[in-house]
Amino acid sequence: MDALPSHQHLSIPPALRLESALALLRHSGHGEPAGLPGSEPWLQELIDRLVDLSSRDPLTGLANRRYFEVALAREVDRVARSGESALLLVVDIDHFKRINDTYGHAVGDQVIRAVSEALAVTVRPMDLVARVGGEEFAIMLPNCPAAFGPQVATRVRHRVARTSVPLYEGGAVTVTVSVGGAFAQQWVRSSTELWMQRADRQLYRAKAEGRDRVCLEASAVSSVSVEEKVMLYGTSQFQDFE
Structure with a gap:
């Protein structure tokens, strides 16, 4: 069987990526964004929380x-x-x-x-x-x-x-x-x-x-x-x- 093109191996459904992002927030103790899921304000808050999470030390909450x-x-x-x-x-x-x-x-x-x-x-x-x-x-x-x-x-x-x-x-x-x-x-x-x-x-x-x-x-x-x-x-x- 021929190997699939590399981009097909790496393709991840958007819904799965979104669920992974939400799971990461929940695991770190952050709540899900308020508002209507999928709306522009909701997505912006999700992005802001992920950016903040990536810059913080998980044990102390200080900058990493x-x-x-x-x-x-x-x-x-x-x-x-x-x-x-x-x-x-x-x-x-x-x-x-x-x-x-x-x-x-x-x-x-x-x-x-x-x-x-x-x-x-x-x-x-x-x-x-x-x-x-x-x-x-x-x-x-x-x-x-x-x-x-x-x-x-x-x-x-x-x-x-x-x-x-x-x-x-x-x-x-x-x-x-x-x-x-x-x-x-x-x-x-x-x-x-x-x-x-x-x-x-x-x-x-x-x-x-x-x-x-x-x-x-x-x-x-x-x-x-x-x-x-x-x-x-x-x-x-x-x-x-x-």
């Missing part, structure tokens, strides 16, 4: 890593054009493996949700909070003056330290976080990867110095990396320079 990286790239471009200050914080739950090993993954998930809620209520509505890894979060703060950076990061750390997760058998789990941060390079064409790397280095320093602390890159840092020089000038003439 993919959405955060897209937003971070836009912020890098904005800072390069405007010269305004922007801060990136990376936040990691201290000794999270110990929590999972001691209390189980269900409690671990509760801890992640509790930390995510603490982060979300501590920053401004214009700031973007995301879960970017298992127990790691990131916060992008546009228009954040350098003088406010340490205050914001410390407030985040203190808010999490005041958060507790009750246990079924009594008692509660409290956690701390380590916070690293770096300001965007102003007037410099950079990348999300370089910005994240700089913030991550500060997070590693906070971990190495004992955890439950904030380490921020000095806001006065104005050095431009080789990669940023290449992006700025479109040439590799600087590759031999530090």
Whole structure:
């Protein structure tokens, strides 16, 4: 029997695709769109909910890593054009493996949700909070003056330290976080990867110095990396320079 053309193998009835989309919404806890099924407003709401679902972390409801990286790239471009200050914080739950090993993954998930809620209520509505890894979060703060950076990061750390997760058998789990941060390079064409790397280095320093602390890159840092020089000038003439 001759093989069917490839497009026939991939053909999916529209009704089946629509039902799959609705099933995905129901499974994720989202209700079906209101209104007359199949109408233009109903379809638009369905699309909006699917777009929102694709950008959210299912456990916490925060932005997921993919959405955060897209937003971070836009912020890098904005800072390069405007010269305004922007801060990136990376936040990691201290000794999270110990929590999972001691209390189980269900409690671990509760801890992640509790930390995510603490982060979300501590920053401004214009700031973007995301879960970017298992127990790691990131916060992008546009228009954040350098003088406010340490205050914001410390407030985040203190808010999490005041958060507790009750246990079924009594008692509660409290956690701390380590916070690293770096300001965007102003007037410099950079990348999300370089910005994240700089913030991550500060997070590693906070971990190495004992955890439950904030380490921020000095806001006065104005050095431009080789990669940023290449992006700025479109040439590799600087590759031999530090």
